Amino acid sequence: MFDFLAQFILRYRLNLLLAVALVTAFFAVQIPKLELSYDFAQVVPPNDPEMLFLSEFKQEFGEDGNVLVIGLQDSSLYTPQNFARYRYMSLELQKIRGVEGVLSLPVMPRLVRNDSLRTFEPEPIFTGAPESQAELDSLLQLALDQKIYSRQLINPANGATLMVLTVDMSVIGSPDRQRLMDDLLMVTEPFEEKTGIKLHYAGVPFVRAVMTGKVQQELKLFLVLSVVVTALILFAFFRSVKAVVFPMVVIGVMIVWSLGTLVLFGFKITLLTGLIPPIIVVIGIPNCIYLLNKYHQEFAKTGHQQKSLSHIIRRIGFVTLITNFTTAIGFLVLLSTDIRILKEFGIVAGLNILATFVVSLILIPAIFSYLPPPSARHLRHLESRRLDRILTLFDVLVHRHRYRIMLVTIGVVLVSLLGVWQVQTIAYMVDDIPEESDLKQDLYFFEQNFGGVMPMEIVVDTGRPRGIMNLRTLGQVDSLQQYLASQPELSPPISIINFLKASRQAFYKGSPAFYELPSSRERSFLLPYLQNNSDIGRLSSSFMDSTGQKMRLSLKVADVGSQHMDTLVNLRILPQIRQLFPDSLGVGVQVTGTTLLFIKGNQYLIQNLRSSLLIAIVIIALVMALLFRNGRMILISLVPNMVPLIVTAGLMGFLGIPLKPSTALIFSIAFGISVDDSIHFLAKYRQELFNQKFFVAKAISLSLRETGSSMIYTSIVLFFGFVIFVFSEFGGTVALGMLTSITLLLAMLTNLLLLPSLLLAFDSGKYERDQQALIEHYDEFYVESEDEEIDLKQLRKEPLDQNKPSSGQ
Structure with missing residues (x-):
């Protein structure tokens, strides 16, 4: 097959080059249509019971993650001049398109009793x-x-205050998001400049806006870095401009194809x-290196x-x-998951890697x-003497110290297993942002002053219409709210309870x-005041369904991580x-919210990545079985590629790097890449076995060379190619780059030292010629005399000047 393919490629090379150019042009036309995702990744399957409950919650009570907050803590705010500027900023923010409402200290309303109309009227405190x-x-x-605002807008202990902006989520989930953020900063930055008061920003919309902006910046950064790094390494290896430029052409084509595939x-x-x-840049370059x-x-x-050229094909x-x-x-094993972002990543990356071939x-x-033939230079x-010395050292170590190599490997694996037991599975809502970043520091500000x-x-379902207004139920919910308010990781909840208390305060x-809470006697004369106020009715509809059967307790939580969150929810x-x-009351209470589903999604993601790694190992083992048709060879080929994964997992445990989606992704990717070296080595080894009359030692030496x-x-290209990700601002991307680089470097060492050592120790080299493995059917299994069998005339549809001297570079 590959004999025919070699003749076909070289005979119709111009047509093939034009075909690749046309396909590339087609994909290039698609790239302007590429869009950024402005949504948090949907990780939990839509049919998950908790996801279904959250969807029902949003339909009944509205979005729970549409609040952006701006906080500050500075005593100079409470001077007439600065407070006037703060009030002006609040009013200007209300005018921004996409901002649905602003609640802050200067525009804070209070309820006032109007006896003539028998109603409560909201009245601004600061007119x-x-x-x-x-x-x-x-x-x-x-x-x-106004106790309803205590620790909601104001921290009475230290004077910290915050401004709550309700934003239109359709704007946050669109390219118009950047315009909204720019407009917001145009209003807030002059306040900071004139007052010298630092503002802190947080909330799900703000986090999403910051992270999507950084994704866009880093896409360009890593693309440039990967191209520059691989080009420099290629030049260092081959000392030829041609050996740099044309592999980069291949990579450029694949970059266009990968982006076009997304569209x-x-x-x-x-x-x-x-x-x-x-x-694609990092993984595609090894193809070019092997071919060149x-x-x-x-x-x-x-x-x-x-x-x-015919022979390399x-x-x-x-x-x-x-x-x-x-x-x-x-x-591609990521397609086995139920997670959309993993499937998208897996299918696009997997197909384009195959296309790279x-x-x-x-x-x-x-x-x-x-091009002219390569010159002597x-x-x-x-x-290369340096490379020759390295390969000679490996050859000597393998032949003279193979059992020591295996013992050292066993020792390293045993130590690594101790680290593996220490690996923790933990994820945070804002997981990938560095500690020193403004976003993370602002998050800490809100956690310290307002609980998060x-x-x-929390949804309370009484099971019957108007059951919420039952005094006993209200008392129990109030007790729950007081308990929640006492938890340091939580902000005080807000619900219909708070409005009933504020109404009683206004009445007096x-x-x-x-x-x-009003007593049963007070409720009878408070009720007309509440019923006559349409503003309170609209407000309470966000916290109680239309039938009065369900009520909502809305609160904020600190980003304490999945483990602490699990303890907080399930044990407290x-x-x-x-x-x-108790069950005897027939009242159902369920905890939900975007934060809990995000944390659950990360846990679900890790479980799926573990499964995908096992699937990858099984599929690759089957591939090895088809290639070599020998049980020993399957084990021998898998062991050198499993060891780096164990060592990397051990390093994670010792260094305190948690298992989270970004780090769990490393293992299936690294395993799929590292096994390539084993296949190349074993293919050459099987060929040399036949050429050297099944002399294992000689076959291993020649294969190493x-x-x-x-x-x-x-391996050097892959190492430095993945190392560039350590320049990311996302902690997960940094971990992905660092640990993948380490894994692939270890895989190179195990494939050059452990793999040949295992072959020397456990492979006899004896194979039946009439029971050939699949690997022996490809065209590298030849004898030197077969070179003459190539029909050079068939390759000459376009003339090649075979003996033209090289002019160099």
Whole structure:
């Protein structure tokens, strides 16, 4: 097959080059249609019971994650001049398109009893900018007396205050989001400049806006870095401009294809899919290295350009196909998950890795067939003394110390297993933002002063219409709210209870001492006041359904992480709920909210990634079985690639790096890539076994010499290619880059040391010629005399000047 393919590619090279150019042009036209995703990743399946409950909650009570908060803590705010500026800022923010409402200290309303209309009317506390300090202090005390706002807008302990902006989520989930954020900063930044008061920003809309902006920036950064790094490494290896430029052409084509594929499938740029172009760069370059290195090796042997180009397709085309397939498996197994973002990432990355094989196998031979043959200078890397010394050292270690290598490996694995037991599974709502970033520091500000900003909801279902207004039920909910308010990780809840208490306070002329639930006697004369107020009715509809059967307790929680959150909900909140609402009452209480579903989604994501790793191992083992048809060879090939994964997991445990979606993703990707080296080595080893009459030691030495250089080159490219991700501002991306680089470097060492050691120790080298494995059917299994069987005339549809001397670069 690959003999025919070699003749086909070289004979119709111009047509194939034009075909690749046309497909690339088609994908390039699609790229302007590519969109960024502005939504938090939907990880929990839509049919999950908790997801279904949250969807029903949003339909009944509205969005729980549409609040953006701006906080500050500075005593200079409480001067007439600065307070007037703060009031002006609040009013200006209300005018921004996409802001549905603003609640802050200067525009804070209070309920006032109107006996003539028998109603409660909302009345602004600050009707204008206070002109004197005495007036401001008096009104501030009046604001502090409104207990409904205590620790909601004002922290009475230290004077910290916040501004709550309700935003239109359709704007946040669209490209118009950036305009909204720019408008917001145009209003808030002048306040900071004129007053010297630092503002803090948080809330789900703000986090989403910041993270999507950073994804867009990092997509460009990593694409540039990956291209520059790989180009420099290629030049360092081959000392040839051609060996840099044309592999980069291959990579450029694949970048265009990968971005165009996203558009064709209707996918958007997310934190994961944004990594695909630089990953394609890093993974695609090894194809070019193997092809170029083999081309130079063949040309050094034969001095015949056309024959050398034909041989690189015939000899390593099949192995390159298999290695690209196993690499793609590491991504395609993500299709086995129920998670949309993983499926999108897996299918686009996997398909484009397979496409990289096709493009590189066409472009490298076709382009280099038009170029002068490599000069002696370009072949000098084949005789690199430094590389030769390294390979000689490996050869000596394998032959003389193979059992020591295996013992050292066992020792490292045992130590690593101790670290594996220490790995913790933990995820945060704002998981990937560095500690020193403004976003993280602002988050801490709100957690310290207001208990947090991440949404959490509790729904109380009485099971009967108007059951919420039952005095006993109201008392039990009030007890639950007091318990929740006492928890340091939570903000005080707000619900219909708070409005009933505020109504009672308003009825008694605003005295804070009356901020309590109405008694049964008081309810009879408070009820007409409440029924006559349409504003209170609209407000209460956000916290109670139309039938009065269900009520909502809305609160905010600190970003304490999945483990602490699990303890908070399951060991503290739910036991208190069961105590206050025993089953005999028939009242259902459920905790929900975007935060809990996000945390659950991360846990679900990790479980799916573990499963995908197992699937990848099984599929690759089956591939090995088809290739080698030998149980020993399957185990021997898998062990060197499992060891790096165990060592990396151990490092995570010792270094305190938690298992989270970004770090769990490492293992299936790294395994799919690292097994490529094993396939290249074993394919060459099986060929040399036949050539050396099943002399295992000689076959291993020759295999190390020929494949070792390419394995080292590609591993260095992969190492530095993934290292660039440590420059990310997202902690998960940093961990992905650092740990994947370490894993692949370890895989290179195990494939160059442990794999041949295992072969020497456990492989007899004896195989029946009439029971050939699949790997032996590809064109590299030949004898040297077969070179003459190539019909050079069939390749000459377009003339090649075979003996043209190289002019160099």
